[in-house]
Amino acid sequence: MKIKTKEVRIAKGVSQTELAKRTGLSRPYLSQLESGVRNLSARHQAKIAEPSASMLGN
Template sequence: MKDYKELIRERRQEKGISQNQLAKMVGISQPYMNQIETGVRNPTLPTLMKICEILEISLFGQEETNS
């Protein structure tokens, strides 16, 4: 299973969103977003939840379904 930083980076790229765009949507700086994706820093739970909401990633690592 992929870790959260890989999932975030892959999903962000699939959606055609830059790190800067995602950072603005989440309300964090682009350098902090980069540090999250590279594993230098761990996001707070509220930040991680916001990223997952925007990128439609389940906190449990499974893709969301629209059923």
């Protein structure tokens, strides 16, 4: 499952560190998701979806 978190994050000027704080996920985990090393678990989908939606809305 490819996620576009990186594209949205960069377009909104949000760092991985800031997104990690907003989601409660670690920065290394987010980095691995963005690079395709790890797949997004169902458990973490909601943690990323809510902050990503607010980034899109701003």
